[in-house]
Amino acid sequence: MKKIEIHTFSELLSLGKTPEILFWVGCAGSFDERAKKITKAFANILNQANVSFAVLGSEEGCTGDPAKRAGNEFLFQMQALSNIEILNGYNIKKIVTTCPHCFNTLKNEYPELGGEYEVMHHTQFLKSLLNEGRLKVSRGAFKGKRITFHDPCYLGRANNIYEAPRDVLEKLDVELSEMKSCKQKGLCCGAGGAQMFKDAEPGNQEINIKRTEEALDTKPDIIAAGCPFCNTMLTDGIKNKKREKSVQVLDIAELINQASEL
Amino acid sequence: MISILPNILFSLIFIFAIFYFLRNVKKIYRNINLGIKEDRSDNKKQRWVQMLRIAFGQSKMIDKPIVGILHIVVYIGFLVINIELLEIVVDGFLGTHRVFAPFLGSFYNFLIAFFEFFALLVIISIIFFWSRRNILKIKRFWNTEMKGWPKSDADNILYIEVLLMLLFLTMNGADLWLQNNAYQLNYVTAGSFPVSQFLIPLFENLSVNTVFIIERTAWWLHIIGILFFLNYLYYSKHLHILLAFPNTYFANLNFKGKFSNLKSVTNEVKMMMDPSIDPFSAPVIEEVSKFGASDVFDLSWIQLLNAYTCTECGRCTSECPASQTGKKLSPRKIMMDTRDRLEEVGKNIDKNNGEFKPDGKQLLENHISNEELWACTSCNACVEACPIGIDPLSIIIDMRRYLVMEKSAAPSELNNMMTNIENNGAPWPFNQMDKLNWKNEL
Numbered sequence: 153m154k155k156i157e158i159h160t161f162s163e164l165l166s167l168g169k170t171p172e173i174l175f176w177v178g179c180a181g182s183f184d185e186r187a188k189k190i191t192k193a194f195a196n197i198l199n200q201a202n203v204s205f206a207v208l209g210s211e212e213g214c215t216g217d218p219a220k221r222a223g224n225e226f227l228f229q230m231q232a233l234s235n236i237e238i239l240n241g242y243n244i245k246k247i248v249t250t251c252p253h254c255f256n257t258l259k260n261e262y263p264e265l266g267g268e269y270e271v272m273h274h275t276q277f278l279k280s281l282l283n284e285g286r287l288k289v290s291r292g293a294f295k296g297k298r299i300t301f302h303d304p305c306y307l308g309r310a311n312n313i314y315e316a317p318r319d320v321l322e323k324l325d326v327e328l329s330e331m332k333s334c335k336q337k338g339l340c341c342g343a344g345g346a347q348m349f350k351d352a353e354p355g356n357q358e359i360n361i362k363r364t365e366e367a368l369d370t371k372p373d374i375i376a377a378g379c380p381f382c383n384t385m386l387t388d389g390i391k392n393k394k395r396e397k398s399v400q401v402l403d404i405a406e407l408i409n410q411a412s413e414l
Numbered sequence: 415m416i417s418i419l420p421n422i423l424f425s426l427i428f429i430f431a432i433f434y435f436l437r438n439v440k441k442i443y444r445n446i447n448l449g450i451k452e453d454r455s456d457n458k459k460q461r462w463v464q465m466l467r468i469a470f471g472q473s474k475m476i477d478k479p480i481v482g483i484l485h486i487v488v489y490i491g492f493l494v495i496n497i498e499l500l501e502i503v504v505d506g507f508l509g510t511h512r513v514f515a516p517f518l519g520s521f522y523n524f525l526i527a528f529f530e531f532f533a534l535l536v537i538i539s540i541i542f543f544w545s546r547r548n549i550l551k552i553k554r555f556w557n558t559e560m561k562g563w564p565k566s567d568a569d570n571i572l573y574i575e576v577l578l579m580l581l582f583l584t585m586n587g588a589d590l591w592l593q594n595n596a597y598q599l600n601y602v603t604a605g606s607f608p609v610s611q612f613l614i615p616l617f618e619n620l621s622v623n624t625v626f627i628i629e630r631t632a633w634w635l636h637i638i639g640i641l642f643f644l645n646y647l648y649y650s651k652h653l654h655i656l657l658a659f660p661n662t663y664f665a666n667l668n669f670k671g672k673f674s675n676l677k678s679v680t681n682e683v684k685m686m687m688d689p690s691i692d693p694f695s696a697p698v699i700e701e702v703s704k705f706g707a708s709d710v711f712d713l714s715w716i717q718l719l720n721a722y723t724c725t726e727c728g729r730c731t732s733e734c735p736a737s738q739t740g741k742k743l744s745p746r747k748i749m750m751d752t753r754d755r756l757e758e759v760g761k762n763i764d765k766n767n768g769e770f771k772p773d774g775k776q777l778l779e780n781h782i783s784n785e786e787l788w789a790c791t792s793c794n795a796c797v798e799a800c801p802i803g804i805d806p807l808s809i810i811i812d813m814r815r816y817l818v819m820e821k822s823a824a825p826s827e828l829n830n831m832m833t834n835i836e837n838n839g840a841p842w843p844f845n846q847m848d849k850l851n852w853k854n855e856l
Contacts, residue, residue: 158853158856160850177849177852179839179840179841179842179844181852182840182844182848182849182850182852183840183844183848183849184842188852188855191852192852192856195856196856207850209850210846210847210848210849210850212839212849213839213840213846214835214839214840214841216835218831218832218835219831219832219835220673221673221792221811221814222814222818222824222828222831222832223706223811223813223814223816223817223818223819223824224815224818224819224824224832225676225679225705225706225815225819226679226682226683226819227832227835229675229676229679229680229683230683230687230836231835231839233684233687234687256669256671256672260668260669260671260672261672261673261675264675265675265680305791305792305794305795306671309670309671309793309794309797309798310669310670310671310672310794311669311670311671312669336798337733337798337799339735339738339795340735340791340793340795342735342791343791344791344792344793345791345792345793346792346831347791348841349827349830349831349841350825350827350828350831351827352739352741352789353736353741353742353743353789354740354741354742354785355740355741355789356739356740357739357740358739359735359736359738359739359791362735362738362739363735
């Protein structure tokens with residue numbers, strides 16, 4: 153197994169190398185204990201598949217997504233403009249990110265402000281690595297496991313990407329079962345629109361519990377996620393239902409990392 | 415002379431009804447234009463396709479297959495029976511009877527049969543719709559915002575439609591009886607009546623004169639009913655039968671995740687971030703009175719058109735995660751509140767000679783509460799669910815913008831999150847310099 157190497161854009165440029173791809177790690181991926189595991193899994197995959205990539209490290213600021221959804225357009229645009237200055241400074245063309253919120257913001261909201269890049273969600277990128285044969289998975293690793301995929305709102309409805317994550321899961325020879333509400337009708341995990349950072353308004357149930365119940369109805373061994381925030385919400389839901397011993401919540405990058413023939 | 419009295423009466427009623435309707439259309443147009451300008455003149459071809467697919471083709475109604483198909487039946491019924499309406503209006507003006515029959519020959523028989531067939535299907539569909547509302551009591555029709563007028567409005571529409579169809583069939587049935595029995599009247603024989611023929615036994619023991627009166631009464635009530643219904647639209651959620659077309663034409667074509675970037679903010683932020691710009695020599699940017707929306711004047715005309723188009727079906731609310739888990743937010747209520755406030759503003763303008771006189775009220779607080787706005791997860795389920803391209807989420811976000819940027823009224827946890835982003839580039843209190851620390855854990 154190859155040693156994992158992580159370089160920043162500035163390091164590589166000083167060596168005269170220009171990486172093809174920027175891995176946008178995101179704040180959750182950098183600081184949240186659970187999400188960091190996803191970051192490491194994806195970084196490992198990129199290394200093993202010999203992808204020429206780099207990160208921004210301390211030069212990466214929040215995309216501004218939670219500020220924008222909370223209504224703070226000032227803060228969003230300040231974040232956006234300073235990020236764009238850095239991205240354009242490195243002449244970055246292609247970005248891959250493990251967070252659908254960063255993905256959506258970079259892809260849809262930065263162009264008008266002067267930041268035009270080809271932006272991919274990591275499930276799309278994994279799909280292309282698998283299709284090109286740059287990445288191979290052993291079909292045995294999760295054979296026969298029941299998996300259900302939770303559509304992140306900012307990947308699915310927000311950007312119409314429903315198939316890439318499912319295509320990746322199918323390569324694993326698992327038994328994929330869909331929840332009652334999925335794809336266009338997928339129920340939110342409850343974290344979007346800056347809800348991640350506040351308590352919910354009064355109601356009769358937490359959204360993540362409702363979504364966890366829908367997931368558990370499919371009798372899964374694994375709930376697959378494609379977003380660090382959905383991951384947190386569903387993991388909390390599983391703990392609330394005291395099912396953490398029998399059901400795992402894993403990101404697609406983690407599943408592929410575990411199954412890859414590296 | 416007496417023989418043209420009905421024609422004169424008809425002409426007066428018809429002209430009055432159309433005049434009154436157009437007067438109200440003008441008000442709707444004026445009210446929608448109270449909104450902020452937003453250019454949607456782009457991508458004409460794509461917009462036509464979207465309108466044809468979603469409004470004309472009803473593609474999103476099929477998401478719920480049974481009601482979707484029944485809705486299409488009522489919709490086609492509405493379209494085809496309008497062709498019959500044309501004849502009724504010409505007959506009304508000229509005092510003729512079944513004026514198209516001689517021109518269309520046997521095709522006329524086919525048309526009348528076709529209309530009758532659809533009239534029956536419409537009645538069946540409406541009985542089904544009524545039962546869903548009032549017997550099955552489908553949850554989304556009974557939310558709190560549906561109490562009072564919205565509930566009776568929904569039922570009224572169904573009653574009026576059934577009544578119109580019954581009058582149409584009675585008129586035809588009586589007409590068929592007269593065609594067979596009223597030899598002395600030199601009665602026009604035309605049409606084919608596969609449904610209303612079953613009404614014939616009702617007229618069996620009646621005199622020609624009585625049946626003639628029944629036929630005329632049904633004819634008059636039918637056309638007056640239609641003209642009444644046309645004017646009822648202005649006061650009703652049923653406006654969607656007209657506005658669904660422009661609404662889907664002008665609906666958002668971008669990815670749903672793309673929220674608007676406020677241009678006024680961009681200018682200020684650029685000025686703030688670039689020390690080389692001299693704020694005094696910079697071109698004067700049009701004074702922005704306000705960031706975000708607290709009243710209908712701050713919304714775009716698209717959002718106001720959305721409000722008039724909403725038919726209160728509640729598909730948005732039944733898909734909303736906040737609503738499903740008992741929070742106060744209901745995307746349908748956001749649209750209904752916007753229309754209520756807009757109509758209130760419209761009446762104010764009517765009363766004050768075309769000028770809006772501040773009434774101390776606004777959309778925020780008087781209609782929509784902060785609690786509703788902060789319950790939204792921005793998941794786009796409501797936007798996806800709407801069968802006619804309404805976007806409640808954009809209104810929620812615009813109102814949050816007002817709360818945050820004008821009133822600094824975000825929940826305190828969100829203020830913490832935003833302070834963190836401002837100070838250390840992440841929503842949590844971690845140092846940006848530590849952003850790559852995960853690398854050391856590999």
